[in-house]
Structure formats: C-alpha cells, structure tokens
Amino acid sequence: GEQAFWQGLRQVAQTHMFQQAAWSDFEKTFSHFSDRNLETFFRQWIGRTGAPRLYLKDMRAEQVEGEWLIQGRLGQDSPGFELDVPLYLETEGPPHLTTLEMRGGAAEFSIKTTSAPLRLKVDPDAHVFRHLYPIEIPPSVNAIRGSQSLVAVLSENLTADMAEASQLLLRTLRQEGIRVLPESAFSPAKFNQHDVLFIGLPTQYSDNLLQAAPLTLSPQGLEFMGQTYAGTDTVLFAVVPSASGPEHAWAYFIPLSASAALDAARRIPHYGKYSYLVFQQGTNREKGIWAIQDSPLIFNFKN
Numbered sequence: 001g002e003q004a005f006w007q008g009l010r011q012v013a014q015t016h017m018f019q020q021a022a023w024s025d026f027e028k029t030f031s032h033f034s035d036r037n038l039e040t041f042f043r044q045w046i047g048r049t050g051a052p053r054l055y056l057k058d059m060r061a062e063q064v065e066g067e068w069l070i071q072g073r074l075g076q077d078s079p080g081f082e083l084d085v086p087l088y089l090e091t092e093g094p095p096h097l098t099t100l101e102m103r104g105g106a107a108e109f110s111i112k113t114t115s116a117p118l119r120l121k122v123d124p125d126a127h128v129f130r131h132l133y134p135i136e137i138p139p140s141v142n143a144i145r146g147s148q149s150l151v152a153v154l155s156e157n158l159t160a161d162m163a164e165a166s167q168l169l170l171r172t173l174r175q176e177g178i179r180v181l182p183e184s185a186f187s188p189a190k191f192n193q194h195d196v197l198f199i200g201l202p203t204q205y206s207d208n209l210l211q212a213a214p215l216t217l218s219p220q221g222l223e224f225m226g227q228t229y230a231g232t233d234t235v236l237f238a239v240v241p242s243a244s245g246p247e248h249a250w251a252y253f254i255p256l257s258a259s260a261a262l263d264a265a266r267r268i269p270h271y272g273k274y275s276y277l278v279f280q281q282g283t284n285r286e287k288g289i290w291a292i293q294d295s296p297l298i299f300n301f302k303n
Contacts, residue, residue: 004034044081045129052081053131054122057106059299061117070111072299074122080104088124091115122297136297138290139239139249142272145173147195149248152180155200165258166199169265192244197251205243209252212240212290213276222256225288229280232257235264238276240290 008030012021015029027042059072074085082103089096093115100109126132144150152170154163170176175197183202198205201217209215216223221230235255242248253268255261264279271277271287278286292298 001034004030008033040082051129051131052083053077054085054128055296056120056122056299059120061301063116066114068113068115068117070113070117070120070301071109072120073106073108074100074102075106076102078105080106083128083130085128086123086125087111088121089113089117090119090121091117117301119301120299121295124292124298133296134246135241136292136295137246138275138292139241139246139251140273140275140289141237141239141251141268141277143249144195144197144239144251145175145269145272147175147249149194150175150178150197151186151191151194152178152197152199153186153202153205154180154182155198155202156183157203158200159258161258162255162261163199165261166253166255166265168262169199169253169268170197172265172269188243192242193248195249195251196242197253199253201252201254205250206252208240208243208250209238212238217254217256222254224278225276225286227278227286229278229285231280233260233281235260235279236277237264237268237279240275 008026011029011033012026016025023042023046027038031038053076055075057073057075061068061070063069068091070089076083080102085100085102087098087100087109089098089111091113093113096111096113098109098111100107123130126136152175158166170178183204186196186205188205213225214223215236219232221228221232221234222236223229224236233256235253237251237253239249239251242250253261255264260279263282267279267284268277271284273289274287275290276286276288277284
C-alpha cells in the first residue's frame, strides 16, 4: 500500500542517512510498516534473475441456470513467481475485473457473470513485471529510432525536394548512414529481417498501414482515423508491424510538402512511445498507440 511504502521509505532514509543500506534493511522496514512478511517478495524480485512468462490454458465457458461460468488456467514457466495478475473479462454487459493470485505455479480461475462473455484479457495494461510477447508490444517511434536493422525506402511518387527534406528525419532519428533504396528495389522477402522506413506512401507496400487505420491522401490534404487534415502543411508518421510479423516494424513518413517534412522531422523523435502522429502547421494534431487486438493472453469466446 502507498501509505506503508512511504512510511518505510522515510524510515530507511532517517535510519541510514549518510550510511550504506542493504536490501535486507528495506525488507525489514517495509515488512514492519505493511505488517506483512515480504521475504518472498524481495527474494524473487531482488535475489533472482529473469521474469515470469504467462500463458492461458484450458479455457471454457458454459451457461448454467441463466448464469455464465468462465473457467481456465493461467500458467507460467518454471520456476514460478508469486504474482497477483489482473483478469479483465469483456461481456455483452458490464466488464468484470478480478485479480488472480499465483503462488509459484499454475493457477485455476473461475468467473461468474450474468452476461455472455466476449473476450478475456490477462494483464491487459501490462502492470505485472513479466516477459511480453512480441505481439503485445505496440510498434512505436522508438522502435525505429532504436532499430539496428533499419532500411529506408523512397516512394515512387516522392518528389525530389521532399526526398531531400526527409533526410533530416534520418538524422534526428540517429539513423544516418543506413541503406536508402528506391521502392522498385525493395521486396518484403528480401528485407524480412529488417525494420523499414517508407518515405512517402509507397505504391505497393501500403497495405500494412491501411489495415491499421483508414487513410486517404489527396493533393489538398489527408484523412486519417476519421479526421480530415486540409493543406499541404500536413505530415503523417505511423509505425505498424512488418509484413513478416511483430518482431519488426514498418514506418511510414508521409509529408505533403518539403517544408512540412523539415518541420515534422525535428519533432517526431520527441514522441517516442507513440505509434502514430499527425502534424499540421508545425503542431501535433493527433497522437496515439495502437490497441493490442491479439495475444496469447487474450481469449476470444466468439471464435
């Protein structure tokens, strides 16, 4: 609890000011203020390496006397961790949130609801410290900025001045010197182990972006996520999973003018956690992170 945490932290500071403190000092103090034995907590998070990897098993749902019973098992790799894992059940009515206690191994759970179940999500907000599956990690600006395998692809429709202006983006992303090739020289099969930055909307490889969100381009502006942005001072930057899977990312930098490209290139790295950005007249108009729609820790009852 927050009160016990801050009380314990103050006590450690007062007792060990200008002295060395060991993790055992924290354990003893926090155990006192929380009135709990925290030996296992400190042992698993401080004294051992690794992180839990969770998986769903044996999911089933049945309707009994007008009430739905959802049962399943949540497992983890051995050796197990002691965890409190949130379970979020979406139904045709109100959602149901519960916490499953895992004490070192697999744990069975049972949830009752009066509404038909739609989808069960395990730890949907990733509050538990654990290994994430690649598909659980939304692609982001940082995935491109930190890429060790990035290649840039110039769209066939990109004008020379916009291509030149877009070089600034490679510098601000700290990706100077990467391979830059025309769209005609690119193939997903050849670069399936690379992250890709498309500069301009490609004529052949836009499906990954269009599947993530509706996009319409015109000489007068663009429409994205149901919103219209008029004018050539508009830029879209979006990152989606690559054609080969979620282990790599494809990014799309789509400026409607060279001046807009220069301005947005300076701003994009400051929005590292986001999956998509829209800039207009030098201002960020839209930003967001793709919602995770599929995962080994999501079970769809309607499938």
